Amino acid sequence: AQSVTQPDIHITVSEGASLELRCNYSYGATPYLFWYVQSPGQGLQLLLKYFSGDTLVQGIKGFEAEFKRSQSSFNLRKPSVHWSDAAEYFCAVVKNTGFQKLVFGTGTRLLVSP
Amino acid sequence: EAGVTQFPSHSVIEKGQTVTLRCDPISGHDNLYWYRRVMGKEIKFLLHFVKESKQDESGMPNNRFLAERTGGTYSTLKVQPAELEDSGVYFCASSIIQGGLEAFFGQGTRLTVV
Numbered sequence: 001a002q003s004v005t006q007p008d009i010h011i012t013v014s015e016g017a018s019l020e021l022r023c024n025y026s027y028g029a030t031p032y033l034f035w036y037v038q039s040p041g042q043g044l045q046l047l048l049k050y051f052s053g054d055t056l057v058q059g060i061k062g063f064e065a066e067f068k069r070s071q072s073s074f075n076l077r078k079p080s081v082h083w084s085d086a087a088e089y090f091c092a093v094v095k096n097t098g099f100q101k102l103v104f105g106t107g108t109r110l111l112v113s114p
Numbered sequence: 115e116a117g118v119t120q121f122p123s124h125s126v127i128e129k130g131q132t133v134t135l136r137c138d139p140i141s142g143h144d145n146l147y148w149y150r151r152v153m154g155k156e157i158k159f160l161l162h163f164v165k166e167s168k169q170d171e172s173g174m175p176n177n178r179f180l181a182e183r184t185g186g187t188y189s190t191l192k193v194q195p196a197e198l199e200d201s202g203v204y205f206c207a208s209s210i211i212q213g214g215l216e217a218f219f220g221q222g223t224r225l226t227v228v
Contacts, residue, residue, distance in 0.1 A: 036219070041221070042221055043220050045219070090157065101147070101170065102147075104157040107157075
């Protein structure tokens with residue numbers, strides 16, 4: 001069965017510092033990969049997605065993610081964190097064949113310190 | 115363009131009572147999904163509608179949960195009778211393309227059963 005692992009439950013980063021959130025997936029083939037963000041009081045917002053092609057994907061709000069097939073990873077990065085980035089981040093996968101439904105990781109809560 | 119809207123945003127009910135959650139998808143989106151996040155756990159798929167038909171309800175926890183989408187527009191998710199373990203955040207999402215690709219999420223309904 002598919003699974004997604006986000007090993008970090010909480011991460012605290014200083015404002016202006018770089019950020020990397022880890023995501024590993026378990027699936028026999030290359031799935032479709034997503035990162036969502038949930039800010040306080042908001043719904044889930046799609047940050048970026050990977051379907052195929054260039055393994056470095058650019059998203060909204062200055063985020064990027066890199067798909068590494070050999071490591072089954074899809075880590076999210078941002079070079080300089082802003083206080084408004086404090087939120088919960090979810091990695092998700094979808095099978096690339098047949099009916100697809102999102103399988104989510106447990107989420108990583110990002111705290112930004114001054 | 116209005117996004118996915120969920121009502122109510124919060125609900126606190128007693129064990130044994132009935133609660134109905136509503137989701138208004140983005141106009142024109144045939145695909146509608148329900149997901150749930152129990153405290154501290156991952157967001158899990160509940161079911162998927164294509165228009166008014168249930169495409170996949172494999173994630174529904176038990177027969178106390180009933181989802182409907184009359185006329186293929188808005189959807190309701192009824193929990194009757196509610197149990198303590200039903201507490202969590204219920205998300206609705208909609209998409210044009212089948213499979214959760216480019217799915218747009220609502221802000222969620224936080225259900226607390228006491």
